[in-house]
Amino acid sequence: QSVLTQPPSASGTPGQRVTISCSGGSSNIGSNYVYWYQQLPGTAPKLLIYKHNRRPSGVPDRFSGSKSGTSASLAISGLRSEDEADYYCAAWDDSLSGYVFGTGTKVTAL
Amino acid sequence: QVQLQESGPGLVKPSQTLSLTCSVSGVSISSESYYWSWFRQPAGKGLEWIGRIYISGSTNYNPSLKSRVTISVDTSKNQVSLNLSSVTAADTAVYYCARDQQLALNGFDPWGQGTLVTVSS
Numbered sequence: 001q002s003v004l005t006q007p008p009s010a011s012g013t014p015g016q017r018v019t020i021s022c023s024g025g026s027s028n029i030g031s032n033y034v035y036w037y038q039q040l041p042g043t044a045p046k047l048l049i050y051k052h053n054r055r056p057s058g059v060p061d062r063f064s065g066s067k068s069g070t071s072a073s074l075a076i077s078g079l080r081s082e083d084e085a086d087y088y089c090a091a092w093d094d095s096l097s098g099y100v101f102g103t104g105t106k107v108t109a110l
Numbered sequence: 111q112v113q114l115q116e117s118g119p120g121l122v123k124p125s126q127t128l129s130l131t132c133s134v135s136g137v138s139i140s141s142e143s144y145y146w147s148w149f150r151q152p153a154g155k156g157l158e159w160i161g162r163i164y165i166s167g168s169t170n171y172n173p174s175l176k177s178r179v180t181i182s183v184d185t186s187k188n189q190v191s192l193n194l195s196s197v198t199a200a201d202t203a204v205y206y207c208a209r210d211q212q213l214a215l216n217g218f219d220p221w222g223q224g225t226l227v228t229v230s231s
Contacts, residue, residue, distance in 0.1 A: 002156055035217040037157070044206055044224050045157065050217040088157055090218075098172050099147070099159040 003028060004089050004102035011108040012079045020105045022072040022089035028100055032092040034072040036065055039086040048087070049074060081109045112136035114207050114222035122201075122229050128194040132207030132222060139188050140165050145210035146190040147218060148181060150203040158203075162210050163190060197229045 005023040012018040022034065036049035047056050049065035052072065062077045072091075076083055089102035118130035132146065139146060147162040161171035163181045171179050180193040190207060204226050208218040 033215050037218070039157075044221040045208075045218075046221065047217045047219040051215055056217075056219065090157075090159075092212075096173055098161070098170055101157045101159065104156040 002103040003093060003096075003100035004091065006087075006089060006102040006105045008103070009106045009108065011110050012076075013110050014079055014081060016079050018076045018079050018107060020074045020087055020089075020107070022074070022102045024070050024072075024091060024100075026070060027095040028070075028091040028093040029067065029072055030070040031094060034065065034067050035090045036063075036074045037088045037090065039088065041085070045088065076107070079107075079109050083107060084109050112209060112220055114209065114220060116205060116207055116222045116225040118205075118225060118227070120226060120228060122197055122227060123231050124198055124229055125196055128192070128197050128201060128227055128229070130192045130205055130207075130225065130227070132190040132192070134188050134190065134209075137209070138185075139183055139190060140185050143211075143213055145212050146181075146183070147208050147210040148190075148192045149206045149208065149218075150201075151206070151224075152200075152203040160192065160194075160205075162212075199229050201227070202229045203227060 033051045037045040038048045039045045052067040053065040064075045087105045093100045113135045115133045122128045145162045145164050148160040161181050163169045178195045182191045204224040206224045208221040
């Protein structure tokens with residue numbers, strides 16, 4: 001069961017800015033770091049954003065993250081066809097003493 | 111370069127125990143810097159965290175699976191194992207392992223390529 005809520009899909013034309021939301025609660029996003037993972041078709045997830053807004057080495061700067069209260073967002077500035085993938089948010093949940101994931105958002109470049 | 115590789119039976123019968131191994135290279139699982147986590151993803155569905163282990167033996171499990179899950183380490187082989195008992199068709203999924211950088215709060219990285227487990231008689 002997913003504790004974090006994301007829109008099922010998001011899309012944009014190449015070059016556009018696309019934003020994905022992730023809604024949680026006080027026990028997860030509200031009190032812990034948010035992470036974002038990118039899953040390209042047929043592959044394993046890959047760390048995209050950590051600690052709300054930091055990018056691992058090699059992740060393009062067109063990907064950015066933010067958090068406000070019990071929600072977080074991932075933005076893709078200048079959408080490219082290779083960004084077509086499923087995106088998941090995640091956070092530690094103090095009430096569950098475990099990690100929770102978002103429901104996932106499929107991003108499509110029109 | 112840190113790499114993880116899941117392995118195990120691709121087919122498990124209902125009511126039996128699913129057993130998978132995550133072979134780690136490029137870093138010692140005995141490192142005090144990391145946890146090691148397991149996940150699963152049913153076809154066409156989202157990611158679910160199963161649980162994790164620290165080298166001390168300390169574990170955390172998803173409450174929804176806790177009664178059926180055991181995660182352990184074999185330091186001599188640099189492997190992390192997952193056992194899930196009393197499986198049903200609902201446990202059919204791709205199973206992943208990943209390094210859990212919880213202590214530095216740096217997320218799950220890297221991930222293994224995943225292994226598909228089908229529960230069927």
